[in-house]
Structure formats: structure tokens, C-alpha cells
Amino acid sequence: MLFQRSLNLALSAAAVGVTAQYCDLPASPQWASTPDAPLAQPMHNWTSLKDFTHVPYEGEHLVYGSIVNNGTYGSTNFGLFKNWSDMATASQNGMDNPTVAPTLFYFAPKSIWVLCYQWGPSAFSYRTSNDPTNANGWGAAQPLYTGGAAGAPYGPIDQTVIADDVNMYLFFAGDDGSIYRQSMPIGNFPGSFGNVSQTILTNTTENLFEAVQVYKLKGQTKWLMIVECEGAVGRYFRSFTAANLNGNFTELSGLESAPFAGKTNTKITWSEDISHGDLIRSTNDQTFEVDPCSLQMLFQGRANSTADYNDLPYRPGLITLQNPGPVQYGGGSSSSSSSSSTTLKTVTSTATSTPTTKATSTSHSTSHSSTHSSTHTETHRTWHRPSHTTTTTHTSEAAPTGYGPPHYTW
Incomplete structure (x- = not known):
């Protein structure tokens, strides 16, 4: 029946000369955890x-x-694997x-692979x-962005990049x-976006925290x-859509009770978090x-733990969208739903300014404190992410030119 329905749709589309096929994202996605268990365990002790690309x-x-190795951050890649079930035995390098x-992609205009990341020389x-x-x-290492973030207590965090036909865009969060x-x-591109940024979405710290990602819908x-x-239960994702990368992003899926992806709509049992x-x-x-007709998400999840944030036992997990919009043919609509809970605001921040205003966040279970230390050598760098407490007062700082984020000592 499914095959016959797909065939009928394809024949109908061909009859009117339309070949483009797409699915809309549902406003209320439902996911299955596939499998309902971590895909891999850490090697090398x-x-x-975490933080997968x-x-x-x-x-x-x-x-x-x-x-993370006993509170100290580093990075790895996995050896190539064909099926998700093979990730468990893939090498971790x-x-x-x-x-x-990291953010990994192939930059086709110049036939080069690019890996963007944080906590480097800039x-x-x-x-x-x-x-x-x-x-x-x-x-x-080359500079991608040398500025700050207007309200970020620890500087810019969790970048991603994406291009349309004309421009390359940098998006990032600030835990603010x-x-x-x-x-x-x-x-x-590849090159530096400079030291100035624009604030495009604002809300409470809890409601727009980190790990921003941006995609083109096929x-x-x-x-x-x-x-x-x-x-209140764990980390989850909201979603927003826009008709162009330089435009306004408006809410599609909402907060924890009706998220894009979270504990409430994934049927997951092994993790409270659907995270970075x-x-x-x-x-x-x-x-x-990305193709909403066949959509999956690789995320970091974890078993319950009372450990400090830097020692939480995050593992890779996979969820698969169960209710994509019906297959359609032709161009997709560029309209998106409005959001009354998110304010669009444009401001700029530079790498050399140091705002003195303070923004106090409401209570949240895993916010950042300002306690932090790290070490740096010419050939190898290690980092410690700020520890987390129940509440914190965020002091806005901008990152000095050519230096790491505030509270990170090199």
C-alpha cells in the first residue's frame, strides 16, 4: 500500500511536470529512540x-x-562506519x-574540508x-571569530556555520x-567573520541556552x-524557521512540554537529556x-548522575522522526509560525569592549558558575568547562582580541 501510494504520487507529479519532492516539519514532532540505548561507550578511559557533528x-x-577526561575537554573522531550499530566498535581517535x-563540513566552492570549533587561539x-x-x-588553526557576545557570561559558545548562494553565516550562543x-x-570563506555580532533571538537563559544548529530544509x-x-526534566531542543538566513527566525516547536526534541516526545528511557x-x-x-521526509538526530544523552557537569557520563544516541509532514511536490512554502515568547532584537558587540552591566538569570539546574581553570601548551591544549551550580549571576564580558573566551586561561 505504501509503495502504491508513493507511486501514485510520483505519477501524479510527473503528469503536471513537477519533480521536486519535500516534506514539511511537523509543529509537534514525535521521535523514536533508535535504539533506546547509547550507540557507543567512551574508549581510552x-x-x-559529546558535542557531535x-x-x-x-x-x-x-x-x-x-x-571529557576527568573534567578536561579534548576532541576525537570516530573511524568510518556503515551502520549506526557499528558505531560501538568504531575507533575513537x-x-x-x-x-x-566541532562543526564539520565540505566547503564545495573551494574543494576543502573545514572543521570549526571553540576554545582555540580565538x-x-x-x-x-x-x-x-x-x-x-x-x-x-585560523581565526573564525575574534569578538565577544553582548550578554554572554563566558564568551561565545557552540558555533555553527551555513551558507546560502551568496553569503556564509556564523551562528552561536552565549549561555545567556x-x-x-x-x-x-x-x-x-574560509576566513574570519571579524569581531562584531548581531543578537537575533532573546529569551531567558533556560529557554535559549546553547548548542545552536541551523539547516536548509530539502x-x-x-x-x-x-x-x-x-x-525541569532535562535538556531539550526548541526549533525556529526562517525564509532566509539573514531574516527573522520564528518559533516552530516550543518549550519543554511541546519541544522539537526532548524527553516528552522521544519515547526514550536511557537518558533525561536530548542535548548537543x-x-x-x-x-x-x-x-x-536535511530531509524532513527521513530525519534523524545524533545527540548526547546520559544516565542519571549527581556528578559535576564536566564529569557527566554523556554518550551518543540516535532518534528518528516518526511523523514527518506528507510528501509534497513543487516548491515548499517559506512561511513559518510566529512566536510571542521570543523577542527579535539587533545589537552589536565587539571584541574590545567590556560591558559592565550584569544580567541575573533565574534558577536553573545546570547553569554555569565562574569557577574555571585550564592549561595550554604549544602542541596540545586541554580545557575545563565552567562548573555548574543551581543559580549564578552572569557578568557580561567580551573576549579580548586574539584571546580565548573569558574565564579561560591559556
Whole structure:
């Protein structure tokens, strides 16, 4: 019956000369945990695996991510694997030059692989390679963004990049209830977005926390943004859509009781968190295209633990969308729902300014404190993420030019 229905739709579309096929994202997604268990366990006595980025590579999965070793951050890639069930036995290859919270993609205009990340020589950095499977084959660190974030207590965090036909865009969070954006002509990339950013979404710290990701919806002139939030039960994602990458993002899926992806709509039992990860893309290039007709998400989840945030036992997990919109043909609508709970605001922040205003967040279970230490050597870097307490007073700081984020000592 499903085959016959698909065939009838295809024949109907062909009869009117329409070939583009797409699905809309549902406003109330339902996911299945596939499987309802972690995909892999840390090797090398690491504490956790987290912050995943994924691309299809020659018919296999290529995944990079952060690792934590007794509170100290680093990064790894996984050896190529064909099926998700094979991730458990794929090699985990530690990186000599860590690329924490990475974003991996192929930049087609210049035929080069790019790995963007945080906590390098600048607020955000990037490296390039001709062989993304070699964890230690990346070139020297280059500045991706050297500025701050207007209200961020610890500086910019969790970048992602994406391109349309004209521009390359940088999006990032600040653990401060804001999402930030900057752009450059696509011909100037790879390169630095400079030291100025625009605040495009604001809400409470809990409702717009971190791990922002942006994607092109296949077959449509529409872009999807997902943002990790802090809930009463655990971490979850909200979603927003826009008709263009430089436009207004408006809410599609809401807060913890009706999220894009969270404990309430995933049928998951092994984790309370649906946290930092990547939607499985249909391409590996700078467009970051995803197909809502067949959508999966690689995320970090964890068993219950009373450990400090830096020692939480995060593991990779996979969820699969169960209720995509019906298959349609032709161009997709670029309209998106409005949001009364998120304020669009434009401001700028520079790398050399140091605002003195303070923004006090409401109570949340895993907010950042300002306690932090780290070490740095020329050939290898280690980081410690700020520890978490029940409440904290956020002091806004901008990252000095050519330096790491505030509260990170190199």
C-alpha cells in the first residue's frame, strides 16, 4: 500500500511536470529512540563523548565530537562506519590539537574540508584538510571569530556555520538567553567573520541556552534553527524557521512540554537529556541540508548522575522522526509560525569592549558558575568547562582580541 501510494504520487507529479519532492516539519514532532540505548561507550578511559557533528562520507558515517577526561575537554573522531550499530566498535581517535564542540563540513566552492570549533587561539577557530577522516591531519588553526557576545557570561559558545548562494553565516550562543549571528560573502570563506555580532533571538537563559544548529530544509526555501534549552526534566531542543538566513527566525516547536526534541516526545528511557548534537544531513557541504521526509538526530544523552557537569557520563544516541509532514511536490512554502515568547532584537558587540552591566538569570539546574581553570601548551591544549551550580549571576564580558573566551586561561 505504501509503495502504491508513493507511486501514485510520483505519477501524479510527473503528469503536471513537477519533480521536486519535500516534506514539511511537523509543529509537534514525535521521535523514536533508535535504539533506546547509547550507540557507543567512551574508549581510552575517557569520561564522556559529546558535542557531535556528522557528515555522510563516501556512503559511511563520519563523526567528530568532544571528549571529557576527568573534567578536561579534548576532541576525537570516530573511524568510518556503515551502520549506526557499528558505531560501538568504531575507533575513537583522540586529537593532538583539540577542536571542542566541532562543526564539520565540505566547503564545495573551494574543494576543502573545514572543521570549526571553540576554545582555540580565538573565540572560534577553524582548520582545513583534504582528508577529514584523519583526526590529526588538519592544518593550522585560523581565526573564525575574534569578538565577544553582548550578554554572554563566558564568551561565545557552540558555533555553527551555513551558507546560502551568496553569503556564509556564523551562528552561536552565549549561555545567556541569546542567539548571535554574523555573515560574510561566500567568496571570502574560509576566513574570519571579524569581531562584531548581531543578537537575533532573546529569551531567558533556560529557554535559549546553547548548542545552536541551523539547516536548509530539502526542497524548500526555508531554514531550520534548533537551540538547546534547560528544562525541569532535562535538556531539550526548541526549533525556529526562517525564509532566509539573514531574516527573522520564528518559533516552530516550543518549550519543554511541546519541544522539537526532548524527553516528552522521544519515547526514550536511557537518558533525561536530548542535548548537543547534529541532525543527520542529506549532504556534506556548506548548505547543511536535511530531509524532513527521513530525519534523524545524533545527540548526547546520559544516565542519571549527581556528578559535576564536566564529569557527566554523556554518550551518543540516535532518534528518528516518526511523523514527518506528507510528501509534497513543487516548491515548499517559506512561511513559518510566529512566536510571542521570543523577542527579535539587533545589537552589536565587539571584541574590545567590556560591558559592565550584569544580567541575573533565574534558577536553573545546570547553569554555569565562574569557577574555571585550564592549561595550554604549544602542541596540545586541554580545557575545563565552567562548573555548574543551581543559580549564578552572569557578568557580561567580551573576549579580548586574539584571546580565548573569558574565564579561560591559556
